[in-house]
Amino acid sequence: MSSLPTPGVYNVDAVHSSVGFVARHLVAAKVRGNFKEFSGVVTIGDSAELSSVTATVQTASITTNNEMRDGHLQSGDFLDLENFPTLTLVSTGLTTKSEDHYVLTADLTIKGVTKSVEFDLEFLGSGPSMAPGVTVAGFEARAEIDRRDFGVNFEGTLENGSLVVSHKIVLELNIEAAKQD
Numbered sequence: 461m462s463s464l465p466t467p468g469v470y471n472v473d474a475v476h477s478s479v480g481f482v483a484r485h486l487v488a489a490k491v492r493g494n495f496k497e498f499s500g501v502v503t504i505g506d507s508a509e510l511s512s513v514t515a516t517v518q519t520a521s522i523t524t525n526n527e528m529r530d531g532h533l534q535s536g537d538f539l540d541l542e543n544f545p546t547l548t549l550v551s552t553g554l555t556t557k558s559e560d561h562y563v564l565t566a567d568l569t570i571k572g573v574t575k576s577v578e579f580d581l582e583f584l585g586s587g588p589s590m591a592p593g594v595t596v597a598g599f600e601a602r603a604e605i606d607r608r609d610f611g612v613n614f615e616g617t618l619e620n621g622s623l624v625v626s627h628k629i630v631l632e633l634n635i636e637a638a639k640q641d
Contacts, residue, residue, distance in 0.1 A: 463560055465504050465586035465597035470637035472500035478634045479517055484626035497521035502637045513551040537614040544571050564601055570610035579603040593641045601633040
């Protein structure tokens with residue numbers, strides 16, 4: 461059996477949400493980053509299969525707490541901000557794994573390339589907001605992608621052949637969404 465929030469349209473609250481990623485750097489360390497500007501809508505249907513998600517992320521809002529690295533990530537080597545100002549996610553399916561756990565299948569578009577990605581999704585719960593007449597719902601989702609699948613082909617290497625940046629990128633979404641009652 462699965463539990464879902466009350467059916468309806470929930471708007472992502474960017475102030476209380478995060479869209480982040482993790483990449484291995486120089487084999488030894490993980491670099492975490494996030495996007496500061498994004499929007500999304502979670503539509504809850506009468507069942508998981510009738511629910512959907514859409515989201516848009518502003519490429520220029522990427523931050524890793526290092527201005528030089530952020531500039532490189534916005535360049536043609538990585539996200540190519542000049543030609544691709546947004547990243548998008550559009551769900552194509554939601555299936556129940558167990559109570560509160562789902563597989564969210566979505567078309568993810570990065571750098572103009574769209575691929576199907578499966579996210580492990582957990583519904584964290586729902587309840588009243590601090591604002592009268594508003595219900596909030598929380599979700600966490602995680603997926604691993606190979607950045608090369610999306611045309612992000614920067615292949616910097618060290619003299620020993622190690623990659624400067626891993627091919628595998630972990631996407632981490634922590635979402636609070638609000639529905640007007």
